[in-house]
Amino acid sequence: MGSEVKRDDTQMEALAAILAGGIDAGLAEAGWRLIAAARRIVLLAHEHPDPDALGSALGLAHALRPLGKECVVACADPAPENYTFLPGRESIVTALPDEAFDLVIALDAGELSRYGALYTRHQAFFDTATILNIDHHITSSGCGQVNIIDPVSAATAELLTLFLLARGVAIPKVAADCLLAGIITDTRAFEFDATTARTLMAGAYLVGQGAVPEASIKPVYRMKPLAKARLWGAALDREMRVTADGRVVWTAVRQAYLAESGATADMDDGLASYLLDIDGVGIAAVFKEQAAGSATKVSLRAAAPYDVAAIARRFGGGGHVHAAGCTLAMSVDEAIHALTPELEAAVRGK
Numbered sequence: 001m002g003s004e005v006k007r008d009d010t011q012m013e014a015l016a017a018i019l020a021g022g023i024d025a026g027l028a029e030a031g032w033r034l035i036a037a038a039r040r041i042v043l044l045a046h047e048h049p050d051p052d053a054l055g056s057a058l059g060l061a062h063a064l065r066p067l068g069k070e071c072v073v074a075c076a077d078p079a080p081e082n083y084t085f086l087p088g089r090e091s092i093v094t095a096l097p098d099e100a101f102d103l104v105i106a107l108d109a110g111e112l113s114r115y116g117a118l119y120t121r122h123q124a125f126f127d128t129a130t131i132l133n134i135d136h137h138i139t140s141s142g143c144g145q146v147n148i149i150d151p152v153s154a155a156t157a158e159l160l161t162l163f164l165l166a167r168g169v170a171i172p173k174v175a176a177d178c179l180l181a182g183i184i185t186d187t188r189a190f191e192f193d194a195t196t197a198r199t200l201m202a203g204a205y206l207v208g209q210g211a212v213p214e215a216s217i218k219p220v221y222r223m224k225p226l227a228k229a230r231l232w233g234a235a236l237d238r239e240m241r242v243t244a245d246g247r248v249v250w251t252a253v254r255q256a257y258l259a260e261s262g263a264t265a266d267m268d269d270g271l272a273s274y275l276l277d278i279d280g281v282g283i284a285a286v287f288k289e290q291a292a293g294s295a296t297k298v299s300l301r302a303a304a305p306y307d308v309a310a311i312a313r314r315f316g317g318g319g320h321v322h323a324a325g326c327t328l329a330m331s332v333d334e335a336i337h338a339l340t341p342e343l344e345a346a347v348r349g350k
């Protein structure tokens, strides 16, 4: 405990002043005018929520309740069970109790359709409601009377930190817990290049308010069920192959391995990235036998300068330059035979 840094209020105030200056003052003011006029607010997280969507909605609710606002946090889908690091997640509703809200705050998506069944079940209400939209996606068109959309923010939770501090609103620990989880998971713990000095300053401020980075990093990025470790062990031990002087690596996940390890079908998630992190590897692939055995799903990962999207497209799939996939109507062994020469050619061509 001797190495603990004491919280310095002067430093926190200086940090708050810098962060408060990071948001468009006119837009923030317009947003706060809507909140000031509202008594009962519904805060929306988009469907299939991630911790940024839920953490933003819960974090803002935690900060607005002390101002006398009645807040309901709603999401079309329930919070995943491992999001135990979000205080208040048990209060999230998947259906609106009524429509007696005088403000909707839509978070982490800029189109009402992204709020899923919540929107479609209450379309008439949302189409006439007063909406404040706060988001960081560059593709967002804005679905509110006031749209605070800042693509420089690595997370909606980062933008909300600026928004609250611009108004001098206190961020209690429960709010800081939620907002820090949003920033951490949208940046993979400050790793993605969307991370700016300001992102880290927002993180620093929230940690100063009592939030703990490990609280979300450990469950989201490190903890795994034993069955998943067994599945990866089987796939790596029995199927991993390395070619092209160590630049191409692949493995296979067969139905038999799922059965013997007790794993569920999603537990190969992350395996292709794990292979790509082997020293010297440029392209990694995971061939996953589908339930029927007649099809194989392929996950491809590439490090610069390689492009797996182009390869996936040739096999009827698609994706991004560094993360792509396709499904082939053939057995695992046939799929390996068909695709791996393409992967080897791709690394030899550069």
Ligand SMILES: [Mn+2]
Pocket: 052, 053, 108, 136, 154, 155, 156, 186
């Ligand atoms: Mn986000």
